[in-house]
Amino acid sequence: MTDPEPVETTNLDRYGNAPLPWSRALERLGSDLVHVSTTTFLATAGKDGRPHSAGIGSLWLDGDLFFTSGPHTRKSRNLAVNPACAVSFGLEGLDLVLEGSAARVTTARTLEKVAESYREGGWPVAVADDALTAPYSAPSAGPPPWYVYRLSFDTAVGVATAAPHGAMRWRFAH
Incomplete structure (x- = not known):
C-alpha cells in the first residue's frame, strides 16, 4: 500500500492555528516508528464492551501500520471477537x-x-509458521509466537506538541 491520503479534514484547533497537514503525521510515522522504543498503545474492547489498553511494538511500513501481540494476551483475544481498535502514539x-x-x-x-x-x-x-518469534519481546506481548496485525484506519486525530501547533482530524476512505 502507499501512504493513505485523507478524504476529509477538520481543523480542531480553537486558538487560531493553521490546519496541520497530514504529511506531518506521515513524516513522523515514517521516521519515529522504525525504532521499537517509540511509545505506542493499543486500545481494544472485548465482546462484553470493556475497554483495554496495552503497550505494543508498532511499525509503519509502506503506508501500513503493523503491530504484534501474543495469541493468548487480552488484546489478541479482544481483536478476535471485535477488530475495532485505536492505536495511540x-x-x-x-x-x-x-x-x-x-x-x-x-x-x-x-x-x-x-x-x-x-x-x-x-x-x-x-x-515461524504464520507468526513471529525471537529470544525476547515486551512482557505485555506474552510468550512467543507473536501474531502480526495490520491496522486499517479510517480516522486519525493529531495534536501538535511542538510548533507549529494545532489539532486536526483526518478521515480516510477504504
Missing part, C-alpha cells in the same frame, strides 16, 4: 491516534517484510 512533536480495525497477517511475504523491518530496528525476530 507519542511521536516527536505530535500526539497521534489512528482509529479503525485490525486484521491478523498470515502471508509469508508480508510477515518476512515486517520481520525484516523489526530486525532493522533492533529486534532480532524471525518468521
Whole structure:
C-alpha cells in the first residue's frame, strides 16, 4: 500500500492555528516508528464492551501500520471477537491516534517484510509458521509466537506538541 491520503479534514484547533497537514503525521510515522522504543498503545474492547489498553511494538511500513501481540494476551483475544481498535502514539512533536480495525497477517511475504523491518530496528525476530518469534519481546506481548496485525484506519486525530501547533482530524476512505 502507499501512504493513505485523507478524504476529509477538520481543523480542531480553537486558538487560531493553521490546519496541520497530514504529511506531518506521515513524516513522523515514517521516521519515529522504525525504532521499537517509540511509545505506542493499543486500545481494544472485548465482546462484553470493556475497554483495554496495552503497550505494543508498532511499525509503519509502506503506508501500513503493523503491530504484534501474543495469541493468548487480552488484546489478541479482544481483536478476535471485535477488530475495532485505536492505536495511540507519542511521536516527536505530535500526539497521534489512528482509529479503525485490525486484521491478523498470515502471508509469508508480508510477515518476512515486517520481520525484516523489526530486525532493522533492533529486534532480532524471525518468521515461524504464520507468526513471529525471537529470544525476547515486551512482557505485555506474552510468550512467543507473536501474531502480526495490520491496522486499517479510517480516522486519525493529531495534536501538535511542538510548533507549529494545532489539532486536526483526518478521515480516510477504504
